[in-house]
Amino acid sequence: MASFVDWRECVNLYMKYFLLLLFFIFSVVCHAQFIDCKVLDADTKQPLYYATIYYNHQKLITFSDSAGNFFFQKDFLKDNDSTKIEFIGYQTSCFSNNEIAENKIFYLHKKTNALQDLVVKNCKEYEEKEIDYNYVKMDSYWTCSPIFNGEFISHFQNQNNITGYITAIKLQTPPFVLSSQNFSIPLLLHWYEWDSIKKVPGKELTDTNILIFAYKHGKNKIEIPDKKIYFDSNGIVIGLQFVYPSELEKKFLQLNTHDEIQKFRDKNVWSFGVVENADDYSIFKVKIKGDIYFNPPKRNNKNLKPALNFTVKTCK
Numbered sequence: 001m002a003s004f005v006d007w008r009e010c011v012n013l014y015m016k017y018f019l020l021l022l023f024f025i026f027s028v029v030c031h032a033q034f035i036d037c038k039v040l041d042a043d044t045k046q047p048l049y050y051a052t053i054y055y056n057h058q059k060l061i062t063f064s065d066s067a068g069n070f071f072f073q074k075d076f077l078k079d080n081d082s083t084k085i086e087f088i089g090y091q092t093s094c095f096s097n098n099e100i101a102e103n104k105i106f107y108l109h110k111k112t113n114a115l116q117d118l119v120v121k122n123c124k125e126y127e128e129k130e131i132d133y134n135y136v137k138m139d140s141y142w143t144c145s146p147i148f149n150g151e152f153i154s155h156f157q158n159q160n161n162i163t164g165y166i167t168a169i170k171l172q173t174p175p176f177v178l179s180s181q182n183f184s185i186p187l188l189l190h191w192y193e194w195d196s197i198k199k200v201p202g203k204e205l206t207d208t209n210i211l212i213f214a215y216k217h218g219k220n221k222i223e224i225p226d227k228k229i230y231f232d233s234n235g236i237v238i239g240l241q242f243v244y245p246s247e248l249e250k251k252f253l254q255l256n257t258h259d260e261i262q263k264f265r266d267k268n269v270w271s272f273g274v275v276e277n278a279d280d281y282s283i284f285k286v287k288i289k290g291d292i293y294f295n296p297p298k299r300n301n302k303n304l305k306p307a308l309n310f311t312v313k314t315c316k
Contacts (some may be wrong), residue, residue, distance in 0.1 A: 034250060035100060039064050039085055042107035042178055050188065050211060050243050051087040051108070055097075055169055065245035072100065073253070088209045094126070123315035129162050131231065131310040139269035140223060140299055141174055143308070146252045151241040152297065154305040155194055155281040158235040164314030166222050166229040166236070171308055172273035175218040185248070186211040190239030191229050197248040199281060201237040205229075211243070221311075231312050237281075240306055247314060277305040 002120040041049045047068025054061055055072060074081075077097045086092045090108040133156070144150050189210040193202035208228050214220045221263075227237065244252070248268055255261050274297070282305040284297045299303040 010022065033072050034071040035077070036069065036071050037100070037104045037106065038068045039087070039106045039108060040068055041090075042109045048087045048090070048108060050186070050209065050245075051085055054084040054086075055081070061248055062249060063243050063248055070246040071250055080086070086192050088206060090172075090222075126164075126313050127316040128167060128311055128313050129164075131156075131158075131160070131162060131312055132171040133159075133307075133309060135273075135275050135307045135309075140274050140276075140304065142274045143269045143271035143296070143303070146244040146249045147302040151190060151239045151285045153190070153192070153237060153239040153281075153283050153285060154308075155201070155237050156308065156310070157280060158231065158233055158237050161171060161233065162312055162314050163232055164230070164312040165227050166224050166310050167226070167230050168223050168311035169212065169238075169308055170221050170310070171212070171214065171306065172219050173214050173217055173270060182301060183214045183216075185245075185268065185270060186243050187272075188212075188241045188243045190241065192237035192239065194234040194237050196234050201281070212240070214272070219263050231310060236310075238283075238308060240307070242269075244268075273307040274299075274304040275307045276300075282304065 038055075039051045040046060041048060047064070047066070049064060049066045049068060051064040051068070051070070053059060053064065053070055053072075057078060060073070062070050077083075077100060079097060081097050082092050082094050083097060084092060084101065085106055085108060087108055090110055093106065093108055095106065142152065173183075190204060190206045191213055192206075195202040208225060210224065210228065212222050213302050252261075252264055255264060275300070282297060282303050283294050285294055
């Protein structure tokens with residue numbers, strides 16, 4: 001029988017902060033009022049979906065939805081404060097809260113000094129190879145609700161000395177149907193260097209907004225844009241972050257009872273497979289009221305990591 005490392009177990013990881021978190025959530029939802037806004041590309045006027053918006057002295061985070069819409073909690077817009085909007089590949093913009101009003105449109109400009117692609121030279125022919133970690137049968141799955149802006153960060157070793165650009169990532173959802181498998185909630189993909197000396201993630205290399213959408217129960221293969229994520233001799237560090245669109249986050253903040261929260265969870269979240277991992281790095285990073293905490297995700301006193309496999313385009 002499969003087990004789940006769900007949002008309740010995420011809470012258990014941070015039990016000493018839990019009362020503070022609950023007080024914060026319920027103080028918000030009791031009198032929540034919202035200001036709806038939108039973020040667009042300054043040149044094309046197209047919506048920027050899943051942009052990250054920081055406000056209330058950068059202690060609160062929300063995301064725009066697929067139409068570029070997002071909201072502010074009105075009570076947390078202080079006159080002496082500013083709001084920061086980020087979207088990968090665009091200039092970060094800060095706005096005075098005095099500029100914010102209902103239906104305000106924010107425009108972001110593309111960066112002119114975009115990072116150059118890494119080029120593999122002296123190769124006449126390429127082939128695709130599978131980086132398969134031969135996971136045993138999974139019996140655990142991981143998910144979290146909107147109370148955490150958490151990122152699950154793990155190192156994946158290069159065990160077969162295969163290097164090249166990742167063209168696909170494979171993840172697994174429960175092979176059986178659950179009411180909680182709402183695949184419209186994406187994962188935001190992050191990637192990092194691996195510091196082989198300190199044995200920890202190094203510089204973040206994320207330069208493109210890549211969203212992973214599961215599309216079926218069981219094994220999912222997600223294509224990755226060409227020449228974005230390089231799998232080098234040290235392997236790769238991958239971060240997975242559930243992104244709840246603004247509309248769902250607003251609904252969550254208006255819930256008042258445990259039963260309402262449980263029903264929301266049953267309807268609006270999905271989960272991905274995790275495996276026990278004793279030999280490599282894995283961490284869960286979460287931001288609560290502006291403070292960042294790190295905890296190893298564990299089950300049965302053993303570290304967990306996402307059960308990911310990769311397809312790599314390598315020199316033949």
